[in-house]
Amino acid sequence: MTAFAGAIAPQPLARRRLRISSVIVYALLIALALIYIYPFLLSIANAFKTDAEAAANPLALIPTTPTLAALERLFANSDFPIWLKNSAIVTVCVTLGRVFFNSLAGYALARLPFKGRGAVFGAIVAIMAVPGVVLLIPRFLVINTLGIYDTYAGLIIPLLVDAAGVFIMKNFFESVPPAVEEAARIDGAGTFRIFWSIVLPMARPAIVTLVILSFQGSWNELSHFIVASQSPALTTLTRGVAGLAAGGLGQGSQFPLRLGAAVLMTIPVAILFFVFQKRIMNASSGAVKE
Template sequence: MSTVPTTPSARKTPTARRPRTPAHTPTSTPAGPRVPGGTGRRVLLVVLYLLLTGIGLLYLLPFAIQIVTSFKTDPDAAANPLSLIPNPFSLDSYRRLFGLGGTGDAVPFSTWLGNSVLVTLFITAGRVFFDSLAGYALARLDFRGRNLLFSGLLTVMSVPGVVLLIPKFLVLNQLGIFDTYAAMIVPLLVDAAGVFIMRQFFLSVPKEVEEAARIDGASIFRTFWSVVLPMAKPALITLTILSFQGSWNEFTHFLVATQSPQYQTLTTGLASFVSGSLSSGTQYPLKLTAALLATLPVAVLFFVFQRHFVRSANSGAVKE
């Protein structure tokens, strides 16, 4: 938006706001103009609220139905898909997922969960460390080939992941690590978008601090590790959350990196369970419970750290 002339923000015009809306919590937008026709605007406002609430309900309803259905029995879910009260209330799905009995076959849910936790931990740790290392070097260290690497990074960022399905399998197979944890984890240990985010952050850190540290004789790694990295906390939190969300929800890579059931994660396991068993009965409460539990960690993270999600959506939209 560099074409837009800088504008006096709300902070500079508090006088315009104060007399009109004293009870309002501070908002970042300045007050509107005084246009005649108060009743018309009030009607408009009510309509706007109704519309927003209606659409909001549409956005929430699928999740509400999902939660309610997880407590339903199979016949109840099939007969009353829309009802928001389970009748009878049943914990059968949860019991079956955690292998505590219940009717029907067990689902290897704990294997999926274990694998998801394992790969997510490794990938998140790897990304946070390696992305900041590379981001710092690209922003601050002077070395031959840096600009070339950075243009390469930008190019790589625009390669769509779906196109790499078959190619990735070919390489993993050729390297002899297909269908192992290494194949699941190693290719995701660095992500181009994360490096980009960290580089942009390090560019904004004032240089004087690290120069002082270097004059004091600290090595480059030490300067990075104990001086620069602690200052990068906000960016690191954003990167951690992004990486966690990305690896927890990752599907296509695990799909082409493994084939044995023992390596299934929540996403690949759920996908094969849901899409493969279309013929073998519906079992929707079970499927929706598994999906719900797979969503839960990211949902909790989202509600706690929403600010960081919003920031990442606005800084890394290139990631899609």
């Protein structure tokens, strides 16, 4: 009986240690989360401050005299609406194009037997390892040679396909049971009909992931837009906000104006993420059926 009691006695101590360790881990995670989100909270707070208050106390999270003056000035005295329109056009076109073309390429690499398929996929993986900055000058030369410099086509076409998107779609299509396609082929469906009507609807989780990555990537793109155009009428949000950060509307800190533009720029991506968050988390559910 004494030995049995001695075996049970350490359990409360072990539980106490486990609780203490859990508290420490959660405290560290909360601290890291606050460190990560604090700059964004500062951006929101300073967007509603006056220039004088933002310059005097930029680290305060609560404005003393909240005001919309910076946002009003942003829309009235800058080309922010034009930047927003250009970014919306480019982002929507690029996102739709990437979903379509990346899906086609991914399905071809996953299912269609053709000579050199392994070499093509190896080249795509190799492109993923190349820094984007290295390709800027060749991209400019191609855009200029094709005569689409300073046009919407020059902003959109080079971004319609990306190696990462093809890689994602290929891996997902390889997880689809071949029996599904064989049954459709027996019923007389062609290759494109099988892809469009049967396989692509099953790839909804991968498509949602691709939509978010494509939207975020094209919305936040900067280097490509710098080499693809120089006309103020084709300026996107990233170039415009970068110009504001460099003092595009005058001298002084202008923290509310600059940070207000940055906050407005993040809203579409945040909305898209929160709308499709559950679908991303449940990406594996229903993807493969036995």
